[in-house]
Amino acid sequence: MLKKKLVFILLMCLFIAAQAIQPVKADSSFIKISVKEGFDGKVKSGRGFPVQVTVENSGADFTGDILFNFASNYNTSGAKVLSVDVPKGGKKTYSLSLPGFSEEYFNNWQIKQSIFLYKGSWKDNNEQSFFGDKILKPKYLDPEGRTLGILSEDSDRIKELKVMSTSNNLESIVLTEEMIPENELGLDLFDYILIDEYSISKLKNTQQQAILQWVQNGGKLIAGAAPNPAGTYGILYQELPMKPDKEIQANTDFFQVSPAFPPFQNIPVFIGGLDKGAEIAIKSGDLPMVVRKGYGAGEIWQTAFSLGDEPLSSWNEYGQWFAASPMLKSISPVQFQKGGPNPYDMLFSEFAEMNEYFASSQFSVGQISLFLLIYLLLLTPFLYFLLKRFDKREHAWWIIAGLALISSTGIFAVGAKDRIAKPQMNQSGIYRAENSQLNGLEAVTFLSNTGGDYELSFSKGKFYGVPGSSTMAVEDGKQYAVLENGRNESKVTFPNVEYWSTRTIFGQASKQNAGQFEIKLSNENKKLTGKIVNHFSYDFEELTIWSGSKKINLGSLKSGESITVNEKLEQDYLAGPYSQGNSYRVPSSPQDVDDMKRERMEYGAIEFLYNNTNTGNQPILYGYTKDSVINADIKGKNESKKGLSLIFQTMDIQANLTGSFTVKDEMFRNYINTIRGGVFNERAGARNEMELDDGEYDYVLELPSQLINGKANFHELNITWYGGNVTYSLLNHSTGTYLPLPDSHTAIKDHLDQYISKEGAIIIKLIKTGQGDPLVRMPTLAIKGEISS
Template sequence: MADVLGRWIKVWLPAALAALLALLLLWPDQPAAAAETEAGIEMRWELGFQSVYKEGKYTRLRLTLTNRTGRDLRGDVVFAYDDGFPKEIAVPAELPADTPMIVEMTVPGMVYNKDNNRIRFDEGGAGSGRQVPVVSGQPYLQGSGDSSTTVGVVARDPDTMNVLALLMTRGYNFRTIVLKEDDLPADSLQLGALDMLVLNDVPTGNWPQERIDAIRGWVIRGGRLVVSGGAGYAKTAAAFADLVPVAPGGTAELESARILEAIGEEPLPAGMPMTVSTGDLQAGIVTLADGVPISAVRAYGSGSVLYVAFDPSVEPLAGWGGGPKLWERMLTGIGLYPVMTGVRYGYSYDFWHYDSILSYFPSLKPPKIGHLSLFFIIYVLLAAPILYLLLKKFDRREWMWWLIPVLSVICSVVIFTVGSADKRTVKAHSVRAVQLSGDGWADRSAGAAVFVPSGGKVGVSFEGADFAVPLRDEDLVQSGVSGLSGGKLTRMTDGGAAAEWRDVPYWSIRKAWVHFGASPGYGQFDTAIAYNGSYLDIEVTNQTAADLKHVSVLMNGVAYRIGDLARGESGTVNIPYAGGPSIVAGIGYASYGSLLFPYPSGKDSYARERGLLDAYLNESRNAKINGAVDGEVPLIVGFSSDGEGWFEVNGSAVPSDNVTLWAQPLDLTVADVAGGVPGIVQPVITRNAMLEFGNIHDDLLEMADGTLNFEYPLPWRDEPYHSFIIRQHEPIAFNNATLSVWNDASGEWEPVQMDADSYTLPGPAESYVTDQHTVRMQLEASGRIRYRLPVLELGGGTAE
């Protein structure tokens, strides 16, 4: 035995120790080798356009994902975010092994940090629990919105709009983003990162229809589209032939550059011909002309389209020193002025109005008090005297101990059954907004709510939608993005969008906001306007796709009622007119919704109409830059209702109680002067020599000690104007400030009365028109004042 043990120690022990030593030497290399072969996804992301986006506006999230697991993956790319109400967005994706794939989705513009969002890939679908790890890249967004006036440029020459950088010294805050054609999205919400889009010398005729419709919808909601001309205008305008102010025609050499040189305050290089595009004005007004239209503007929905006859990337204009002032003049026609910002701070959850409206479920009615009282009285009578007397008669009073509980249960079941009679089936209602362009197109959005009696998993799908958002529910405790796993979800598909919820309690209401983008076939409000010197007679004809009730014009803080208009019917409203028509979302502590639908003392039959109008006017997604629908443009509104089932709940169509708002801006700033309606021109500050200067709110300026020069760019007319009237917003006599107008004919400043609502310039109107085709004014202050610059009312002339 000892010999065997000794032999084992002598032979096998050294071998075992050698093997153990080799294992220990190799052990440190194992984690490194494992790290090299770790399976997962490599991720890169871009938020907005070149990382530029606006807070309070939706934008594009572009993800580049490379699958390094060694096998093909199929599932959902999930973006979880917390804007005050945590939720997720899921986009289906297939990731072949070792192949970079691009996935895009629409996300809200907000301040992002590592704590309020996460990006992940769930194999098999959102909430499957099979999350594939991210092994390279940052799986969350970081960033904040840009406050510049962002200009997207799609052009043959990437330096086309470098001229805008030279306007920074004049108080503008432009940020130019050079884009490729394929950078433009098919979802108009993603264009919310841009304030203006410039197209120059690019062929658009073969663009996908989804991209064209997205740009159109963006303009309807307040975007500004610039289509420039020259020799390439016809191909640039091909996709937007019915949208541009000037129909594509031919080309010509500009014979006179007098107006360009006057505005630019610098002569153009001699001997260099300038090619301009030509064509007929088909919509809007000409804002500059010199033999041919040089620029023209068309209002379209809440946005605008600017036509420019020349190619800004071609000489002699490309290097001309007067270019910045020329572009400044043209951009005023689409509402771009110095120091325009579009930033909003904090969380971006701004669906509070929709939350309130959709919680009011018209088809869910509480049981009638009379019925419940009758059942209660019957129960009391049965449980006490009647049952007692019956049992006493049959000498069975000891049965009361079990008969009374049984009777209580039976009565409770009866009361519950009667009271829940309208809560046994899925019910739905919605409020919809149709923002009309004026030529039959419309941008559509809606809020929808469903009542589910049984709870569980709820999915509401919207065919043809490009985005949907689950709204707040009754969950009081929010767990942030870490606790999300498919429970509150936006699901994007090729044919639409859906909102999904899991673990929904019985008898619950779930709500969602949905956007559909631009579509034709919705009609418009046709208008005819007459002016009698102090009133506007506005005739509105309902050419929309629905019979409308409560048609009104919202203007100057008043809801002017026209009444109910069936399709094809017309109605007229008489509006006092003192110049400067405007619409504001909130009037003090009131609202247009409460003006049109005052709160009743009893049953509120128009709660949804009131709330929908206020939601639309205060919705930042309909804004040009800041706040609600453009504050300088009156609005025509009307309402329709129907029971159309337009979405599905858990795969089945359900009828829906719908209220629809139809809204179309009424642009009086370019009204027909020849027809007797005075146009209104807004001022543009050209020189600020104030020692102190600031904007308080609603164009109220606070300034001190100095001079402020401003001008009114005049729409182009064939015939001379016969009068100019200065309209004050708040007439007041200052003892430390004076206002004056430049008489170009005499070369002198003339005083202007400041304490009157209106002041007609005393001289011939043409004597006040400068070579730049403007009316120039000056404000001088010694000390501190608060003042709103007046507007200019035009009289006489014929639009080209």
Template sequence: MSRTKLPKPIRYALSMVLIVLLSTWAAASWTFADPDGNAPKISLKREIGYNLIIKEGRWAPLKLTLTSDVNVSGDIVVRVDPLNGGDTVSYIRHVELPRNTPKEVVIGMAGIPYNKSSNTIQFFEGSVKDGTSIPFTTKNGYVESMTVPGTAVGVLSSDPDTMNFLNTLRSKGKDVSVIPMVAGDVPSDPMLLDMLDVIVMNNFASDMLSQEQVKAVKNWVGTGGTLVLAGGEGYAKTVRGFEDLSPVEVKGTQRVTKLPELAQLGAKPLSLEDGITLSAASIKPGTQVLLRSEGQPIFASHVEKQGKVWYAAYNAGTEPLASWSGHPAVWQTVLQKDFSQTQNQNNYGYWGTIPGNLLQLGNALDYFPALHVPSFGLMLLILLIYVIVAAPLMYLILKKLDKREWAWLLIPSVALISSAIIYAVGASDKNAERSHTISVVEMDGQGSGQRVSATAFFAPRSGDYELEFPAQTYIGIGNSSGGSFIGGQSGNASGTYIDMGQGGTKVNLNEVPYWSISKVWAQQRANEQVGAFETKISVNDQGDLQGTVKNTTDRNFSNVVIVMGGKLVKLGDMKSGETLPLQSSGGGLGTAFNDLGSAIFPYYGGQDVHERERIMLNSYLPSTALYNARTYVLAWNNDELLSYKSDGRRIAGEQLNLWLQKVNLNWSNNGTISVPYGFVSPSIITGAGSGWNQNGNNLIDMGQGSMILDYDMPSGITASKLNEIHFRQQTLGQNTDYAVMNWQTQKWEPVKWTKNLYSLMQGAFGDYLLNGRTLRLRITVQNQTTFSLPDLSLKGKGNTP
């Protein structure tokens, strides 16, 4: 029997295929295994957060160090199963591991508890989709962390124990965590500093930081962080690389043997017989001085976009200051805004991998404008037509034609056609991928702003989807109705893969059901150039607002509103470049501050077209620093701020954006200063009562204990310009005593209310205003009660900026 010989071209093609297969096998043998054919041996070192501390609801770095005994490439996968609900999320990074060379990988992780039960770390040679898992030679393929709430203070100092005295503030109701750091801890991505509220650089050699690290710290400050630059005679090395952020120009040093102003602020005796060294400095324009001594600034600060930078004239680790009992009180006053922020603002915790305040923002996504419930009238009409056609009409026609046996065919056909029509009507807006995105942009008033977005992705078909977001976008996945947002189901077996590559962030949604909605949160710690609202607003003696608001952005806005001092003024729509007059007493908000959404967008029944706006105002706004200040402009538009793709295709979508900006007022009118009640909000310095909380109506519920409030005078107003200071208390509370601090005598003086009013004695304001700017009040409660935070009004002579 003869064999048929294959044609030469086919034999050639088969030979080439065989060569390719053999080459691929040889390359794989070199890449993924040693000469003996064994699997690679990979060791793992891991560290999450800073000193294993992460902050609840904030992003934190996870450092993984991998070392392989052979050349190997693949995906490192961190799988997270949130303990409190939410879908399984896997963070992926592709890595190339050269033989016997440690490789560090940094992954941004959500601020939730991590332990053996909540996460696993795996390495897949090739890729996670089709590769083989390689077990690590080291044990514990997971991370553990300690999650802290409150204020997180990172410390870069020559002495790692420099700021440990802040831990004593916990006994005074301040939830503070001090985290020592070294230069290598500082990341090049500002989002990985997200878990820190304050960074203190004290007598620290900043030139150890790379340009990328310095840039990251600056971006972190510009997007809301607080940076403290200190060091005394070591200030020059501390400020190196951050000269443009420093509130002062340092010109040498000076030796002092007393600092009475500092002792006054700390309310404790301070002996400096051996002296300490201060840096001598002149302040830059726009800098506010908290404390001076013999004309020299001891503490000074200025605003940097949405953040703040402090200058301290001495080394915080120098004795006897380091162990001085008044030192914690000094720094509590310096950083009061950062400490009070965590106390006053609602702490929503987290759900899945989403911070609670952002999760509340995502509730507005449930109102997907492009997806509609079919019209009841239309569906009823189709049903009636079907009933009429399928029964009497068809019967009469077939009877007249004497073809009643055709009913066996026609009735099912009509039913199928009717079903198809009903499906087509119901699915008319559900046959394509769609997105619904809401964003909040907090503007700094100088042209830049920071944005956070939440988006809902509608999948018209079941299967896997890949969403592509811009580079450096951090993604969170949450849930709804007790189940997972992903696919609208709970316990998705495959979960979600998030891969932050250099070209962009990819989110793989696996096993998504038919007609389902997936919700995704997108964050970037970066300032965008967005323009600003230019405001020229003053207040008269009656508290009426007057002036102008100009839209200097390149965008048009609707429903522009000014909220100031308990007043609500609606300006309406504003086009780019438009200026609108503001001369109205506005509407008093009163208790409506707890429901600002309904105050701006009242609902009178019928079709509710502003449900999303009310949810965003009442859920997200209270978590911002603007809310307590109560002096801001807010506006809306539908511009596209976040765009992303699905499997490389652009998605048709709808957007709703809330824009917020703090407003500064001019308090002088023809040389007369007038600050009515409601415009100066206190900061809670200490809340040591047994279980206290603050609601949106400025009311405090507190058990036995005391609370200390600081009132900072508005910009440009000092004790020398004032001739009247009045307190007004709307709800005094039961068995509650009030006292004001006399800084000169270092004693608390009782406040005696007359018809809920109290006035400080004229001519002695300097005794009650620390450094001419800060007034301190103490409220002591004997048993559980409710009281309001006192309002302050000011009158005087002079001009303010």
């Protein structure tokens, strides 16, 4: 009986102790939280989206933080902070942007709560109860589809464009003023934003800036004509490629949808002067109808006609024409998408993971072997004879033990000295330079030297990182990392970091007014000559020209200095860079770590950045700098930093080419457009292997830009394909029809220009019908031609 009482008392003590260490959740049930996630509740897996948060307070004045757990994919997780201040009886609406949700994660875990309320700062751990929405429940859009946001005073004006989107794997979402976030991250799920006689000027300045910055980060803006564009477009007006100043009538033949013309002969248009760098994409006679210009990493397209006025809006073929226009037909600049529909699925393993290798002082195998040899063969006999001589052999037990302790302590001190003194930080960045702006990816990793909380702050640019690792547990994001955005800098807190542990944050980054390379090169008779000027504020320790699989090392180049180029080429023309693939070996030395880091950075720059932008098939100039694009610091720590950034810029080289040429498969730039189906993996193995679902696809191959000059005559196109579960056909750009390719090898010599667009694109349609193995080998091409002088 006594034993039972003792057991009962012990269990009660354990229960009371357990309750005592649980975080206190105070009763603040007078707070109600309501959320609206995404756009009409829709989000895209792995893409940023806005959350509208309404807080109602039926009790005393309340000031505190709301934490929103998120997981961008299976190995990235954290929480985002929203600070609120709601008076007694008040109701306020806030907005924040989350870096992405993973459909896979939130379906696999039985998550009952992902929204948490704290009184005061979340760091005080004073969690409060509340009623209302406890979890985000978005609807997920097709990850393979494109997304179009529409800003219009009356969406019925563009009903034909909405019908067009349903048949072109394009999801249309009509936006309202309240839906526009004040942060460009919230617009991340859109590939296009279309503006039809909508007063942008009535939006908040932060909302207008968000749209502009979304374009700078790779978005595509389509702006229709308006009677008063300066008053209508607000701060966007200064960036439009055309400044209309007069209204005239234009012939509508350019709207032809084969074989029919529109039923109206003229429409009113607004035209004016073109900005520097603007290009005319579509004309009506000599009048510009559609113009475009690059803006940062994105594009701004502008039409001289209203997108929704009559009679255009009621024309049944309008949607068909718009879908085939260059505004939608060109590549959608999806931010760093690769390896599947969620951009984060491969980003850690193929880019950020190498950042977690830290160099440390260590003994080599030879040094340790020599040490053991001295210890066993020299020190032991020496001690024996020395102690025997003085007749002190009884002291051997503590002398040998003491020497072993001293040796072990010395070995430990040498290996651990870097980790004991201060935390270490690695930074890696890959960036594309365009229009004096840098857009790309950044990874920041620190190695702790003590346990506790670590707060990282980021400045000198914009960094929308997500915390993650291949070994992290993501059930509760706020336990791993908490993100906060300020006006001038952003920060992330990693709570309860263990001794000698790593934490990583990685993702999109950008910097405006960063500078660029001034490239003045010409190519003639396999000779590349000219000058390159460095207008960046960074010193480059290595500068390289990359064309196809060939690289030309130019040496170092400091900020503000120039370098003269005089290089012999192996071929007549230059093409886009060809990545040989990524290495997954485990590094065995500090030098091996550095070599693998650069290898993966080069691979990532091509796969995540170059291959997902509208650059054409152009070579690049890239360099390595130890200067950080995004500045990272650990609060209260004097950390040891090591940074490396790769910055590249496409090269538009003046070429004077003559004679015959051959373009082999690796010199084509290729990508795949999904008509129906899905791409599991765009780089399943070798260069020409992809994993595809059953469906229909357009495989696009682009000629090197230097051969698209109107002087090239193409004589022979050879196409080779493999496999039995796919049918192939070649697009005739002149007729819009497809030529079947029934034989595994086809040589075309007649009317070859019909199969090459004026932009230098060759399109092969793939129809995959066989169930089972998704692996498909893409067709290989070779083309022969001649350039006359």
